[in-house]
Amino acid sequence: MDKLISILEEQDIEYEILEHREQINTAQEGADYFGIVIGQTAPTLILKTEKGIYALIVSGDYGRVNLDIIKELISVEQVKLASPKEVEQVTSSKIGSVSLVNPGIPTILDNQLNRYAFVYGGTGIPQTTLKIRPSDLERVNEIEGYIG
Template structure:
């Protein structure tokens, strides 16, 4: 998490890291825990393609990710959700804790997150959550495409 904090501090971003006793594993759990709309949660998924790995940051109310449309968007032949071991190798964190900020990892961003001033997502460390503006998430990642 030191790396994340260093990035946020260097960019002078307004944020909050919230520690909690319970591990939050789903958007629904996050919404209930923080008393926010499910759309305000921002899970980060890691996608695996023949061209490499991508991060997908979506609003928690997005529903099931349509991998076929992601395939078309990225112009790849194959696309899958990365396996837990791959997620750890790529991000240094486990599924459910992947940071919202992953510099150098090509990222697809859900514009629906802009419905909110702040969204809540991973820090890379279990039992912690990053509260940050969607604009700052967009600015701190290598955004290559958008959904919605």
């Protein structure tokens, strides 16, 4: 988490690290816990392609991700969700806690997150959540493209 905080501080990003007793496993659980709408939750998915690994940050109300849209966006033949083991190797965190900030990983961002002043997502550490402005996610990640 020190790396995350130093990135946010260096970029002069307004953020909050929220600690909670229980691990939040789904967008709905996060919305219920924080008293926010589900669209403000921002899970980070890790995708595997022939070009390498990508992060996909989606709004919690996005629905099922259409991998064909992702293929076209980043010009690849194959896209699949990384396995739990691959996610851990690439991000050093487990599925469900993957950070919203992933230096060195090309990132695809859901435009629907911009409906909100703040979104909530992983820090890389279970039982903590990052509250951040969607526009700041663009500043601290290597944005490859947008969906939504």
